[in-house]
Amino acid sequence: MQKVTVLGSGVLGSQIAFQSAYHGKDVVVRDLDDATLAALPQRWAWLAEQYRRDLPDATDETLDAAIGRIRATSDLADAVGDADLVIEAVPEVLDIKRQTWAAVGEVAPERTIFATNSSTLLPSAIADATGRPERFLALHFANNIWVQNTAEVMGHPGTDRASFDAVAAFAAEIGMVVIPVLKEQPGYVLNSLLVPFLTAASQLYVRGVADVETIDTTWRKATGAPLGPFQIYDVIGMQTPYNLMRTSPDPDLRQFAEVLKRDYIDAGKLGRATGHGFYDYR
Incomplete structure (x- = not known):
């Protein structure tokens, strides 16, 4: 598992790529948008600053070496042509993931193992699209991967044990605490706990019960959570x-998705x- 391809260079995709390279893997990042790929050096520089801040062994030398092990391309065949492991971190939409994996399955080597970083979708909903379902499973990372270093490994009923064990070993090699998920569960362990919590906060907000700062302060002060x-x-x-929320059957969550799109995504x-979300970090 030395040669790793990451599909998607968003928040998690870029972190997976950087963490893998930091631990000595050769990484190819593939994204559809050349402008996004052109901006990746700034993303690597930002991640390097986070590593310097949070990890005592992160030096200019180790971080420069990590960045040097990352290559970016928009060509799918080029990206996966020599991959031992392909990790997908494309948008959380089933059709997009299935289309992506169908294309990957046509050009990746036979030896390649496939893993989705999907937050909520089951591997069994995607596996057949790959053309090699026995070598397909989920590898789910928490955000801020370098410090929130859990990796949930979850197969589907057709995943072979050797692929599961190989992905778990890879996760350990890149500094993760491996969380074996023993059966398919939407949201794995982490998001089965986290999503209801975030959903409740979203509903409090759109129903006008409390504003963002009050909700956050209440949780932090009452529980000691950071x-x-x-x-x-x-x-x-x-x-x-x-x-996740824009097509929810819950009208409160659809309303929250509209708020996210109008007030945050469209505003950058x-x-x-x-540097800016619900709070200003600039």
């Missing part, structure tokens, strides 16, 4: 919750990584 729910949204970024306030 972050409130809207601070967590800023860490996650706005795009993933928007994609995408969360902490961009």
Whole structure:
């Protein structure tokens, strides 16, 4: 598992790529948009600053070496042509993920193992699109991967054990605490706990019960937690919750998705990584 391809260079995709390279892997990042790829050096510089701040072993030398192990391309065949492992972090929309994996399955080597970083979708909903379902599973990372270093490994009923074990070993090699998920569960362990919490905060907000700062302060002060729910949204970024909530059967959550789109995404306030979300980090 030395040669790793990451599909998608958003918040989590870029973090997965950087963390893998930091731990010595050779990484190719693939994204559709050449302008997005051209901006990746700024993203690597931002991540390097976070590593310097949070990790005692992060030096200019180790960080420069990590960046040197990352290559970016918009060509799918080029990206996956020599990959041991492909990790997908494209938008949280089932059709997009299935289309992506169908294309990958046509050009990736037979040895390649496929992993989705999907936050909520089950691997069994995607696996057949790959053309090799036995080598497909989920590898889910928490945001701020370098310090919130959990990796949930979850197969589907057709995943072979060797692929599961290989992905778990890879996760450990890049500094993760491996969380084996013993059966398919929407949201794994982490998001099965986190999503209801964030959903409750969103409903309090759109129903006018309390504003963002009050909700966050209440949670922090009453529980001793370091972050409130809207601070967590800023860490996650706005795009993933928007994609999840915009088609929700719950009208409150659809309304919250509209707020995210109108007041934050369209305004370029995408969360902490961009300097502004519900809070201003500039």
